[in-house]
Amino acid sequence: MELELKNISVTLSKKDILKSINLKVNDGEFISLLGASGCGKSTLLKTIAGIIYQNEGSIILNGKVANKIPTHKRKTVIVFQDFRLFPNMTVLENISFPLKMMGVNRVKRKEKALELLKKVKLEGYEGRGIEKISGGQMQRVALARALAANPSVLLLDEPFSSLDINLRKEMRELVLDLQREYKITTILVTHDQEEALTMSERIAFMNNGNIIQYSTPEVIFKNPVNTIVADYFSKGIYIDGEIMDNKFTSTLFNFDIDKYHGKYKCLIRPLAVEVSKSSNGEFKVIEKVYQGDNYLIKLVNDKGLKLESILSDSIEIDKGDRVDVKLNKERLIFIPRE
Numbered sequence: 001m002e003l004e005l006k007n008i009s010v011t012l013s014k015k016d017i018l019k020s021i022n023l024k025v026n027d028g029e030f031i032s033l034l035g036a037s038g039c040g041k042s043t044l045l046k047t048i049a050g051i052i053y054q055n056e057g058s059i060i061l062n063g064k065v066a067n068k069i070p071t072h073k074r075k076t077v078i079v080f081q082d083f084r085l086f087p088n089m090t091v092l093e094n095i096s097f098p099l100k101m102m103g104v105n106r107v108k109r110k111e112k113a114l115e116l117l118k119k120v121k122l123e124g125y126e127g128r129g130i131e132k133i134s135g136g137q138m139q140r141v142a143l144a145r146a147l148a149a150n151p152s153v154l155l156l157d158e159p160f161s162s163l164d165i166n167l168r169k170e171m172r173e174l175v176l177d178l179q180r181e182y183k184i185t186t187i188l189v190t191h192d193q194e195e196a197l198t199m200s201e202r203i204a205f206m207n208n209g210n211i212i213q214y215s216t217p218e219v220i221f222k223n224p225v226n227t228i229v230a231d232y233f234s235k236g237i238y239i240d241g242e243i244m245d246n247k248f249t250s251t252l253f254n255f256d257i258d259k260y261h262g263k264y265k266c267l268i269r270p271l272a273v274e275v276s277k278s279s280n281g282e283f284k285v286i287e288k289v290y291q292g293d294n295y296l297i298k299l300v301n302d303k304g305l306k307l308e309s310i311l312s313d314s315i316e317i318d319k320g321d322r323v324d325v326k327l328n329k330e331r332l333i334f335i336p337r338e
């Protein structure tokens with residue numbers, strides 16, 4: 001189902017939490033709401049679900065205004081971070097619950113719930129009490145229960161945050177497989193940039209109650225609209241400069257670049273900095289930090305310019321060595337300055 005939000009504003013305890021939000025999610029699309037803690041992600045999700053009512057604006061489902069449709073009839077189903085399963089019911093009873101509410105008969109309920117149990121890879125657990133399953137299994141039950149409700153839009157509120165890293169990866173894959181199989185329009189709330197980049201077709205980046213950029217992962221990573229978005233994905237150093245006649249000029253360096261003229265902040269992320277060992281190199285390695293797959297090295301030149309670079313563990317460069325630096329222009333980020 002297609003979802004559209006038009007000028008949604010929410011005020012809670014006299015505080016403006018959401019400020020005229022506009023967002024369109026295509027039928028069957030998977031998007032993420034990404035942003036720092038407190039920017040309004042969960043509030044937006046709850047507003048879509050009808051748990052919080054907007055002060056202004058419209059929620060439109062498949063072209064029809066859904067503002068007055070109550071939560072259970074909107075079918076915008078939330079999976080919460082703490083799962084909110086019914087502790088006094090078995091796994092199967094939890095999954096069957098939405099079907100019971102919809103008036104599905106006992107035989108069909110069981111059939112559908114068992115099918116979903118299989119989909120979330122929990123066959124054999126139907127009779128278990130909720131208290132007797134692990135956090136990862138609870139997550140699967142919560143997902144199956146949400147799917148049983150036949151959601152028009154599936155809303156996932158940081159569903160993986162309590163899981164360990166391996167389980168998290170497994171659950172991300174399972175959610176994506178099911179979302180694609182059932183073609184459900186899905187909105188994931190997360191503050192994990194890797195999760196948003198790897199799972200979503202588009203990312204809505206939120207800051208202080210606004211959506212400040214809504215783009216594909218590639219665009220948002222490579223062309224952030226401002227330094228808030230840029231810094232969220234990967235930090236680096238900023239150099240103020242200007243592009244004129246396809247040349248970037250700054251007090252620190254100049255190079256040719258095919259881009260519109262204007263004043264820019266050039267963000268140099270570690271991945272844009274390529275180094276090679278050289279006894280009379282311009283930069284000196286002042287720190288080398290092991291990161292598992294690679295090393296992060298910190299560099300400084302005589303003018304005090306500090307850069308960072310990622311080093312494969314097969315390259316032998318150590319703290320104290322001198323290096324030549326080459327900037328990979330494809331990986332430089334240019335953010336327009338006002």
Ligand SMILES: Nc1ncnc2c1ncn2[C@@H]1O[C@H](COP(=O)(O)OP(=O)(O)OP(=O)(O)O)[C@@H](O)[C@H]1O
Pocket residue numbers: 012013015017035036037038039040041042043044191
């Ligand atoms: N019922 C409420 N009354 C007043 N303020 C609220 C209420 N619920 C949330 N807020 C405030 O609204 C802001 C946004 O909260 P929200 O939970 O939507 O943010 P979030 O981006 O989901 O954060 P997190 O990532 O930490 O979950 C916060 O400043 C929060 O304190």
